[in-house]
Amino acid sequence: MPASVPKSVVYDIIPPSFTNRVMILKDYGETKLVLFKLEYPPVPASVDAMYLKYSCNSLTKLLLVRTNYLNAVWGYFNDWADNDMKCEFRYEWDTSKTNVQAISVTTNSVIFDGYFTLSTQ
Numbered sequence: 001m002p003a004s005v006p007k008s009v010v011y012d013i014i015p016p017s018f019t020n021r022v023m024i025l026k027d028y029g030e031t032k033l034v035l036f037k038l039e040y041p042p043v044p045a046s047v048d049a050m051y052l053k054y055s056c057n058s059l060t061k062l063l064l065v066r067t068n069y070l071n072a073v074w075g076y077f078n079d080w081a082d083n084d085m086k087c088e089f090r091y092e093w094d095t096s097k098t099n100v101q102a103i104s105v106t107t108n109s110v111i112f113d114g115y116f117t118l119s120t121q
Helices: none
Strands: 009-013 021-028 031-037 048-053 059-063 071-079 087-090 103-105 109-111 114-120
Touching: 021 103, 048 071
Parallel strands: none
Antiparallel strands: 009 087, 021 031, 031 071, 048 059, 048 087, 103 109, 109 114
């Protein structure tokens, strides 16, 4: 590994079939708000995400919302295909933080650990 790469870089692959790590929070038809539970909490602004759609053999950058809570990140996604893709994340692990313990979903929000609320309106 090159000396310029931090030692705490994580490569995390999450197929949509991993229902304990992927959740569609809001379905707007073609566009979906998707939550991903990473293996570890990332350093803010260090997450680089891509998705591979097998049927098109295409690799596309996944644009995430800048805000995250511990190891939960989310973004708006077009062309979601449960059985035809995988998502890949590269990020620097923030070893000073812990993982999300509990996620509750209501009609218009997501509540993390009974504390942090994300509006899905």
